[in-house]
Amino acid sequence: MQHQPDFSPAADRNKQPILDMLLRVLAPQGSALEIASGTGQHAAWFAAGLPGWAWQPTEVQPEALASILAWTRSQGLANVRPPMLLDVASPDSWPADAQFDLVYCANLIHIAPWPVCAALMRASARLLAARGKLITYGPYLESDIATSEGNIAFDASLKQRNPAWGLRALDEVAQEAASAGLRLAGRHALPANNLLLVWERAEH
Numbered sequence: 001m002q003h004q005p006d007f008s009p010a011a012d013r014n015k016q017p018i019l020d021m022l023l024r025v026l027a028p029q030g031s032a033l034e035i036a037s038g039t040g041q042h043a044a045w046f047a048a049g050l051p052g053w054a055w056q057p058t059e060v061q062p063e064a065l066a067s068i069l070a071w072t073r074s075q076g077l078a079n080v081r082p083p084m085l086l087d088v089a090s091p092d093s094w095p096a097d098a099q100f101d102l103v104y105c106a107n108l109i110h111i112a113p114w115p116v117c118a119a120l121m122r123a124s125a126r127l128l129a130a131r132g133k134l135i136t137y138g139p140y141l142e143s144d145i146a147t148s149e150g151n152i153a154f155d156a157s158l159k160q161r162n163p164a165w166g167l168r169a170l171d172e173v174a175q176e177a178a179s180a181g182l183r184l185a186g187r188h189a190l191p192a193n194n195l196l197l198v199w200e201r202a203e204h
């Protein structure tokens with residue numbers, strides 16, 4: 001029997017604004033490693049909207065893989081690989097020797113303990129091709145921009161669920177990126193006070 005895919009209303013709302021930005025910042029073709037694919041809605045939408053890209057979804061939760069597969073199979077997409085298990089915090093679960101033009105990671109670093117951010121930066125720097133990009137998407141705290149009331153409430157609700165979670169300061173994320181050899185190359189404001197951030201190798 002076909003697995004009933006999980007549904008995230010937020011992923012349904014933000015998939016098109018994110019895709020519009022990916023179409024602006026990415027080359028027409030390449031290979032992408034998606035981290036924390038969740039339900040698989042993003043993988044299916046982006047692979048359909050970026051037909052020149054080979055998309056590799058991943059998730060830390062084994063039970064999520066069936067949903068990712070169901071979303072991507074239902075579209076009959078030839079450019080999505082079967083989802084893989086990947087725990088950002090576990091170096092051994094990252095691909096050993098592959099290279100990617102894009103590492104894409106949405107809505108993870110505020111819903112994970114802080115060391116996951118450093119782990120994401122380090123592994124991405126290792127796996128990205130010379131001109132590759134790490135793209136992160138989600139809400140951030142910015143020193144020079146007032147945090148929206150919605151994001152303040154979201155931060156409080158995250159910390160209530162798990163004291164190790166919470167919105168991250170963009171400056172501190174950028175420091176972790178710099179330690180891994182990455183720099184912030186683009187900051188794009190998207191709906192609902194989310195940012196799409198483009199990180200590239202510091203030498204470019």
Ligand SMILES: C[S@@+](CC[C@H](N)C(=O)[O-])C[C@H]1O[C@@H](n2cnc3c(N)ncnc32)[C@H](O)[C@@H]1O
Binds near residue numbers: 039059089107
């Ligand atoms: C809020 S969901 C975001 C899902 C999807 N990226 C989106 O934006 O709709 C956060 C996801 O991060 C995953 N996650 C949490 N910790 C992780 C880790 N250490 N490594 C990989 N994924 C992780 C969770 O399983 C969950 O699917």
